[in-house]
Amino acid sequence: MPRKLELTWFQPRKCWRKRVTIDGKKKDLYFKYGKSKSDLEGYKRALADWKQKEAAIEAAKAALGPSIPEVILEKAIKYRQRLAEYHRLEGDEEKAQLFQNEVKILQKKIGKRNLTQNEVAKEISKLSKPKDNERWAWFIDSQMVAKYQKWTVGETPNDKSAGYNAENFLLLKKSEVPENLSPGRWAALSYSVYFFVDWLGKDKPLDLVTGKTLNDFRIHLLNCTEKKKSEGGFGRKTAYERMKDIRQFIRWCWQIEAIENLPRNLDSSDLSISFEDAEIVTFSKDEVKTLIDGAKDQMQLHLLLCLNCAMLPKDISDLKQSQVDWKNGRLERARSKTSKKRRVNEKSNRKVPVVDYKLWRQTFDLLKKFRSDDSERVLLNANGLPLKRSEIGEDGKIDVTSNIGKNYERLRNRLEIPKEDQKPLKTFRSTGASKLEEHKEYGRYAQYYLGQSPRSIAEKHYVIPSKNQFDRAIKWLGQQYGLK
DNA sequence: ATTTGAGTGGGAGGAGTTAC
DNA sequence: GTAACTCCTCCCACTCAAAT
The missing domain is CATH 1.10.150.130 (Tyrosine recombinase, N-terminal domain)
Structure with a gap:
C-alpha cells in the first residue's frame, strides 16, 4: 500500500480529485465514484477512470515533445550506447556487455508514466558509476568516444x-x-x-x-x-x-x-x-530558547552543536568518531571547510586552529544518544547516510541533500515563526561569537571559538586561550542561554 | 584569487476555499 | 455543480556568503 494515494478525497462534493498541470496551467479533474474516503471500491474505479484520462493526456503531451526526465533518460541511454560501442570497437566485450545491459534497463523506463526527474536520477545512480580513482579513465574514455562519434555522427x-x-x-x-x-x-x-x-x-x-x-x-x-x-x-x-x-x-x-x-x-x-x-545576523536569547526547546531529538542536538561548537551542517555531517572525547565530553576539530587546506599548507604560519570545545551536559548526552556505529562519522541519518551529501548527477546538475538544513526549515515552520523573523541556521554560529564578544574577558576568544585563523594584522584580538580559560568561556556562553 | 557550501526562490502538486 | 483561486510542502536549481 503506498503511503499516499494518487487521488485525493474532495469532501465538499464527495468525490475524488486529481490535480494536473497541462500547458503550465493547473487543472482539477473530478471522479464521481464511492461514498467516502474509506470506500476502497469507489477509489479503485475512480483511479481506473483517472488512468484512462492520464493516458489521453500523455498522448497529447507526446505529440508535443519529450519532457525533462525523458531528455535526461535519453541522454543517459545514448551515453551508455556510445560507451558500449566504443568498448566493442576497442575489443573489450565484457565492458561493452555491461553498458549494453544498462541501456536495456533504462529503455524499459522510457515508456513509464509520471516519470519524475527524481526517479530518473535514482534509477541512473543505481547503474555503474566511475569510482573516484576511475574518474580520470572515464574522462579519457569519453574523449575516445568522441573520436568514434566522429564516424558515427559524421561531424567534425x-x-x-x-x-x-x-x-x-x-x-x-x-x-x-x-x-x-x-x-x-x-x-x-x-x-x-x-x-x-x-x-x-x-x-x-x-x-x-x-x-x-x-x-x-x-x-x-x-x-x-x-x-x-x-x-x-x-x-x-x-x-x-x-x-x-x-x-x-x-x-x-x-x-x-x-x-x-x-x-x-x-x-x-x-x-x-x-x-x-552582508551584515551579521544574530538570535536573541528568546529566539535561541524557542528554537532549542522546540526542537526534538537529533535536531536539538544539531542546534546545540551549532551554538556550543560554532558548527555548520557540513561540520556536523563530517564529525569523526576520533574527534570526540567520549569520556570527558569534549570535541576537537578544525572546520570542514578549512581542514583540507590545512593539510596542504602544513608549513604555512597562518594555521587554522584546532579547537577543543567542552560540551555542555545536554549536548554531550544527546551526542552519546545519537552516536552511530559507523567507524568514521559520529552522526548519520535514518538511512545510515551522511547528513549532508552532494554529487554531480549524470545530467550535469548538482544534487545536494542536507538533512539538517531541511529539518531546521521544518522546525521553523512547525514553530510558526513568521517569515520576516526567520533566520538561517548559521545564525547560531554568529550568535555564539557575538555573545562572547560582549564579555570583557572572553570577548577576545570569539574568533578562536569560530575556528578561524586571523586574516590580517588588524585582527589584533586574535588570542589562543588556555584550555581552562576557553572552557570557562564556553561554560559562560551556555549559561547565557540556560544551558549547562 | 580561488574554493567551499549555506541560503533562496520557484515549480509541482496536495489541501482547502471561493466565485459564479 | 463546476472551475478557478490561495496556501502549503517538498524538492531542485541556482545564487552568493565566507573560508583560505
Whole structure:
C-alpha cells in the first residue's frame, strides 16, 4: 500500500480529485465514484477512470515533445550506447556487455508514466558509476568516444569554438571532483562558463576573444545585476563570481593553446566588479530558547552543536568518531571547510586552529544518544547516510541533500515563526561569537571559538586561550542561554 | 584569487476555499 | 455543480556568503 494515494478525497462534493498541470496551467479533474474516503471500491474505479484520462493526456503531451526526465533518460541511454560501442570497437566485450545491459534497463523506463526527474536520477545512480580513482579513465574514455562519434555522427568538432572548449574545460574539471574540486564548485563553474558561451555564441571561435570582449562581458554582467531574479538577473556577488570564473576559463584556453594570445586586460582592475558584505545576523536569547526547546531529538542536538561548537551542517555531517572525547565530553576539530587546506599548507604560519570545545551536559548526552556505529562519522541519518551529501548527477546538475538544513526549515515552520523573523541556521554560529564578544574577558576568544585563523594584522584580538580559560568561556556562553 | 557550501526562490502538486 | 483561486510542502536549481 503506498503511503499516499494518487487521488485525493474532495469532501465538499464527495468525490475524488486529481490535480494536473497541462500547458503550465493547473487543472482539477473530478471522479464521481464511492461514498467516502474509506470506500476502497469507489477509489479503485475512480483511479481506473483517472488512468484512462492520464493516458489521453500523455498522448497529447507526446505529440508535443519529450519532457525533462525523458531528455535526461535519453541522454543517459545514448551515453551508455556510445560507451558500449566504443568498448566493442576497442575489443573489450565484457565492458561493452555491461553498458549494453544498462541501456536495456533504462529503455524499459522510457515508456513509464509520471516519470519524475527524481526517479530518473535514482534509477541512473543505481547503474555503474566511475569510482573516484576511475574518474580520470572515464574522462579519457569519453574523449575516445568522441573520436568514434566522429564516424558515427559524421561531424567534425571545431576545436577552436567556444562551445567545444567549454565542454572540454568542464570535462577536465569534472575529473577533479571530488578530490580537488567539490561538486558544488564544479556546478558553479559550469553555470559561469555556459553563461559566457551562451552570451558569446557557442560556435564563435575563441580567437576572437579580446580585451574588448571581456569589457563587453563585464557590462553584460552588470546589466544582469539590474534585472529581476525572475528575469534572469542576479546580484553583484554572482556577477563578480562569473567574471573571475571566465578569467580562469580564458586562461585555461590559452594554456592548452586554443587561443593564441591572452586578452591584455585579463588581470586588469578594469574588469573588477565590486560588492558589499552582508551584515551579521544574530538570535536573541528568546529566539535561541524557542528554537532549542522546540526542537526534538537529533535536531536539538544539531542546534546545540551549532551554538556550543560554532558548527555548520557540513561540520556536523563530517564529525569523526576520533574527534570526540567520549569520556570527558569534549570535541576537537578544525572546520570542514578549512581542514583540507590545512593539510596542504602544513608549513604555512597562518594555521587554522584546532579547537577543543567542552560540551555542555545536554549536548554531550544527546551526542552519546545519537552516536552511530559507523567507524568514521559520529552522526548519520535514518538511512545510515551522511547528513549532508552532494554529487554531480549524470545530467550535469548538482544534487545536494542536507538533512539538517531541511529539518531546521521544518522546525521553523512547525514553530510558526513568521517569515520576516526567520533566520538561517548559521545564525547560531554568529550568535555564539557575538555573545562572547560582549564579555570583557572572553570577548577576545570569539574568533578562536569560530575556528578561524586571523586574516590580517588588524585582527589584533586574535588570542589562543588556555584550555581552562576557553572552557570557562564556553561554560559562560551556555549559561547565557540556560544551558549547562 | 580561488574554493567551499549555506541560503533562496520557484515549480509541482496536495489541501482547502471561493466565485459564479 | 463546476472551475478557478490561495496556501502549503517538498524538492531542485541556482545564487552568493565566507573560508583560505
